[in-house]
Amino acid sequence: MTTLTPILTxxxxxxxxxxxxxxxxxxxxxxxxxxxxxxxxxxxxxxKTSGLRGRGGAGFPTGMKWSFLPAPDGGPRYLVVNADExxxxxxxxxxxxxxDPHVLIEGVxxxxxxxxxxxxxxxxxxxxxxxYRRLLAAVEEARAAGYLGENILGSGFDLEITVHAGAGAxxxxxxxxxxxxxxxxxxxxRLKPPFPAVAGLYSxxxxxxxxxxxxxxxxxxxxxxxxxxSMGTEKSTGFGIFSxxxxxxxxxxxxxxxxxxxxxxxxxxxxxxxxxxLKFWTxxxxxxxxxxxEHLDVPLDFESVAANGSMLGTRALQIxxxxxxxxxxxxxxxxxxxxxxxxxxxxxxEGTYWLRAVMHRLEAGQGDPGDIDLLVDLCDNILGRAFCAxxxxxxxxxxxxxxxxxxxxxxxxxxxxxxxFPPERSAxxxxxxxxxxxxxAGVH
Amino acid sequence: xxxxxxxxxxxxxxxxxxxxxxxxxxSALLPMLHLVQSHDGFVSxxxxxxxxxxxxxxxxxxxAVATFYTQYKRRPNGEYTVGVCTNTLCAIMGGDEIFxxxxxxxxxxxxxxxxxxxxxxERVECNAACDYAPVMxxxxxxxxxxxxxxxxxxxxxxRRGEPVAPTRGPASVGTFKETSRVLAxxxxxxxxxxxxxxxxxxxxxxxxxxxxxxxxxGGTQPAASGGESAPQPGxxxxxxxxxxxxxxxxxxxxxx
Numbered sequence: 001m002t003t004l005t006p007i008l009t010x011x012x013x014x015x016x017x018x019x020x021x022x023x024x025x026x027x028x029x030x031x032x033x034x035x036x037x038x039x040x041x042x043x044x045x046x047x048k049t050s051g052l053r054g055r056g057g058a059g060f061p062t063g064m065k066w067s068f069l070p071a072p073d074g075g076p077r078y079l080v081v082n083a084d085e086x087x088x089x090x091x092x093x094x095x096x097x098x099x100d101p102h103v104l105i106e107g108v109x110x111x112x113x114x115x116x117x118x119x120x121x122x123x124x125x126x127x128x129x130x131x132y133r134r135l136l137a138a139v140e141e142a143r144a145a146g147y148l149g150e151n152i153l154g155s156g157f158d159l160e161i162t163v164h165a166g167a168g169a170x171x172x173x174x175x176x177x178x179x180x181x182x183x184x185x186x187x188x189x190r191l192k193p194p195f196p197a198v199a200g201l202y203s204x205x206x207x208x209x210x211x212x213x214x215x216x217x218x219x220x221x222x223x224x225x226x227x228x229x230s231m232g233t234e235k236s237t238g239f240g241i242f243s244x245x246x247x248x249x250x251x252x253x254x255x256x257x258x259x260x261x262x263x264x265x266x267x268x269x270x271x272x273x274x275x276x277x278l279k280f281w282t283x284x285x286x287x288x289x290x291x292x293x294e295h296l297d298v299p300l301d302f303e304s305v306a307a308n309g310s311m312l313g314t315r316a317l318q319i320x321x322x323x324x325x326x327x328x329x330x331x332x333x334x335x336x337x338x339x340x341x342x343x344x345x346x347x348x349x350e351g352t353y354w355l356r357a358v359m360h361r362l363e364a365g366q367g368d369p370g371d372i373d374l375l376v377d378l379c380d381n382i383l384g385r386a387f388c389a390x391x392x393x394x395x396x397x398x399x400x401x402x403x404x405x406x407x408x409x410x411x412x413x414x415x416x417x418x419x420x421f422p423p424e425r426s427a428x429x430x431x432x433x434x435x436x437x438x439x440x441a442g443v444h
Numbered sequence: 445x446x447x448x449x450x451x452x453x454x455x456x457x458x459x460x461x462x463x464x465x466x467x468x469x470x471s472a473l474l475p476m477l478h479l480v481q482s483h484d485g486f487v488s489x490x491x492x493x494x495x496x497x498x499x500x501x502x503x504x505x506x507x508a509v510a511t512f513y514t515q516y517k518r519r520p521n522g523e524y525t526v527g528v529c530t531n532t533l534c535a536i537m538g539g540d541e542i543f544x545x546x547x548x549x550x551x552x553x554x555x556x557x558x559x560x561x562x563x564x565x566e567r568v569e570c571n572a573a574c575d576y577a578p579v580m581x582x583x584x585x586x587x588x589x590x591x592x593x594x595x596x597x598x599x600x601x602x603r604r605g606e607p608v609a610p611t612r613g614p615a616s617v618g619t620f621k622e623t624s625r626v627l628a629x630x631x632x633x634x635x636x637x638x639x640x641x642x643x644x645x646x647x648x649x650x651x652x653x654x655x656x657x658x659x660x661x662g663g664t665q666p667a668a669s670g671g672e673s674a675p676q677p678g679x680x681x682x683x684x685x686x687x688x689x690x691x692x693x694x695x696x697x698x699x700x
Contacts, residue, residue: 004652005659013649017640076467088531088570095645098612119467126478126515126627127571129584130613130638133626137635162465165627167474167513170569184473184499186512202468231659239659242648245533245574252575252647268651286532318533318574332532336569342512427538428578429591434544 002260004268005231005239007219008212009255012099018134020141023102029147031218035110036155043114047217049225051237056082056173056210057284057313059236059302066115068197069205077205079112079120080182080196081214084166084173086125087285088336089316092241092253093211097124097131100215101138105161107214109147110221112159115207119160123178126165135163170340174388175208177342188344189388212241232258236301236312246281246319247273247426259304262317263296273428276321280404284313286333287393289400290326310400325421326405327412330397331359337394348391351382355398362412365419372402372409447490455483459498462629469499473509475628477516482625486517515627517564522557523619524602527568527581528595534570538591539578543567545592546599562603564620575644576611583623585610588642612642 011017011026023029035043048063069077081104085093097104108120124132139161142148150158164182171177172187179201181187200206216238220228229237236258242265245251249270256265262281272278280290283300289310291298298308305312320329338352355378361367368374379395386392402409411420424433447455458479463472473495480491487510496503510516528543529535543565550558550565557564573579576588580595587598588611601608607616614637618626626632652658 003655003657004648005657006649006652007659009645009649010659012641013646014640016636018635085572086570089533089574090570091572091574094572095641099641099645125572126513127568127581127584128586129623129626130586130610130635133614133631133635136629136631140631163629164465164471165475165478165629167477167627168515169513181474182471183468184470184509186509243575245577246537250644250647251577252644254648254651256648269647316574320536324536329532329536332530332535336531339569423536423540426536427541429538431538431541431592433541 002256002264004254004256006255007239008096008100008103008215008241009253011103012095017099018101018138020102020138020145023100027222028102028218029106029145031222032106032109032147033153035113035221036153036157040114040116043110043221046220046225047114050220050228051225051232051235052213052216052220052228053236053302054210055212055216055240055314057087057287057311059312062209062213065197065209066111066207068195069115069207070198072116075204076119076202077115077117078201078207079108079115079117080175080179080201080206080208081108081120081122081211082173082175082178082208083122083124083211084178085211086170086173087287087314087316088333089243089245089282089285089318090314091243091245091316092314094128094131095253096211096215096241098128098134101131101134102142103215103218104135104211105138105142105147107217108161109142109152109159110217111207111209111214113155113157117207118158119162121182121201122161122163123172123182124163124165125172126167132163132165139163169342170336171342171388171390174390177388178208179206186342188342189390191387233299233301233303235303240315242300242315242317244269244317244319247276247278247321247324248319249273258312259299259301261297261299262291265300265317266296266319272319272321276323279320279322279324280326280329280401281320282313282316282318282397283310285316286318286336287311287389287396288313289396290404292404310396321426323421323425325363325408325417325426326401327359327363327408328417328421328423330401331356331363331417333397334359334394337390341390341394345387345391347382348386348388348394351378351386351391352394354378355382355394359398362409363417365412365414365416367409367413369413371413372406375399375409376402447494451483452494455479455494456498458628458630459494463498465629470501473499473501473506474513477506477510477513478624478628481517481521482621482628484520485621486520520557520561521620522564523562524582524617525564525566525584525620526599526602527566527571527584528590529569529571529573529577529579529581530567531570533574534577534579537577542578542580542590542592542595546595549596549599558603560603563599575647576642582608582610582617583620584627585613585617586642587611588644610638613638 053059176190177187338356580587
């Protein structure tokens with residue numbers, strides 16, 4: 001049996017956990033003193049050796065990403081923290097920053113020290129204003145305590161942090177779109193190469209890392225790479241926050257070694273809601289192909305989830321029981337991708353538009369013969385042909401849902417989803433449905 | 445129509461402070477658009493001109509940015525934006541019914557404002573609080589675990605001009621203009637209000653405490669305790685490891 005390993009979540013229940021005083025009372029900023037006493041290369045090496053892989057979805061080795069920066073040329077190099085958490089189902093970075101902003105700041109300072117950055121940015125999505133307050137306050141507290149600014153703790157190292165609020169655009173979670181947005185532009189992805197490591201923010205060498213990745217750095221510096229890699233699996237080392245939402249008894253954040261299974265997590269969360277059973281779930285957000293009950297024992301690590309046809313993504317486990325229409329679920333995710341497509345490339349812009357149209361008529365029970373083939377064909381023309389992963393992500397729920405629940409798509413040619421699966425049965429509160437049950441809810 | 449000299453002076457002082465946070469002044473544009481909203485209640489033509497002049501951009505360039513992001517409003521916004529999450533998870537847990545009932549109660553649809561100018565109703569996308577579904581956001585503060593009744597009660601308070609308190613956030617929700625000013629980076633001193641974390645955020649931690657599970661030796665590891673890689677049912681360390689080896693896939697996954 002796998003057990004939970006609270007590390008990043010361990011201080012969330014302490015009194016006024018977001019304050020410097022609370023963070024320091026629980027060991028905060030001791031890793032910083034340790035790291036600043038080492039050479040930057042040693043900090044980088046520790047992160048590399050730990051095997052930490054990006055916690056924002058891709059799973060790229062963090063230390064390797066840092067080492068891709070070209071040799072110093074005397075000009076600036078930047079660290080940009082991706083705090084644009086918006087992948088449907090993903091809800092780990094926001095509570096982390098709300099409860100414990102200083103662990104992120106300590107991670108930013110250590111990372112900046114390791115890569116030679118003197119001005120770091122935290123790009124926070126704009127729709128979480130209280131998290132922004134907590135980050136702004138934490139940066140001020142850290143500065144007043146001498147952890148930021150000039151000659152940090154007498155090390156000679158200087159660092160400023162700017163916390164930047166976005167303005168509502170899922171695409172800005174894509175790292176190059178994020179950089180364009182941070183430069184004051186429309187958030188649209190850039191062609192790669194060059195990668196941000198070579199030409200990132202202001203065309204300077206830049207590291208872009210997810211919040212949870214950076215927040216994991218202090219514990220690695222504090223306890224060592226071996227401690228970190230003793231958890232998890234051989235290639236997916238360490239711990240991560242698993243976010244359970246939907247039809248489970250106790251939804252919430254469960255921090256565990258990578259490789260834990262959904263069966264174990266659901267057990268910890270008190271099971272599927274009473275009287276119901278698991279139907280389908282996402283392992284890592286809506287952009288990762290759905291799984292079913294047959295995948296309950298797949299170890300939730302990068303390799304095992306991929307070997308089973310999906311992606312670990314952000315460990316955003318959205319759980320749906322047998323009352324849920326998969327067609328309705330996929331139709332709504334498709335609305336999301338069509339709404340959030342930035343419009344820069346044709347396959348994604350036009351493809352998501354047509355996916356939405358077809359999904360809407362299937363949800364309304366007005367699908368045409370051949371619509372399933374049409375969906376598959378559309379997905380085939382988006383996947384791998386778009387500028388960035390948004391287009392790929394849009395196809396994941398569609399193709400995987402057809403794979404596992406084809407009969408529900410076929411039913412969409414004659415029966416509305418709301419008749420097959422009355423929505424009031426899926427809701428967590430009781431209500432008496434009103435109005436025309438066959439109406440497809442409007443979209444943006 | 446145009447800003448008064450006094451307004452321009454005030455905005456210019458704030459803009460200068462925003463610009464000073466960045467190595468490149470153009471990075472100030474997003475916060476400056478929030479600043480304009482804090483003054484005008486939306487991104488006004490005057491505000492666009494002000495941003496353009498301040499940063500040496502064409503007004504068309506500023507408009508191109510302002511129209512890209514959903515938090516920037518092209519029409520005067522209500523005092524409170526009431527956003528109901530209707531992305532899949534929240535929608536299915538009841539968000540659709542909450543939106544429907546609020547829409548009926550207020551007599552407005554998505555992105556429309558009540559006649560008294562109090563409330564702009566919106567469907568919002570996933571706001572990273574799925575463990576609290578269904579979720580409602582008011583001026584981007586969290587109202588967790590909503591029902592049609594709780595949402596209606598909160599909205600009625602807003603209509604009566606009474607303060608409302610989010611589940612996780614400050615003691616009361618600020619107005620659209622006040623919130624926009626915070627988003628422009630002008631801290632309002634309210635970080636100390638509210639909880640550290642809601643109950644769902646603490647579920648795993650509480651269970652671990654109850655069971656005595658810790659990260660230091662106590663935790664039994666799956667698959668590969670101590671670094672060995674034992675085979676797992678369901679397919680394990682297979683050849684599929686592209687992210688670890690191919691930098692080209694890197695940004696793709698970061699796109700989430």
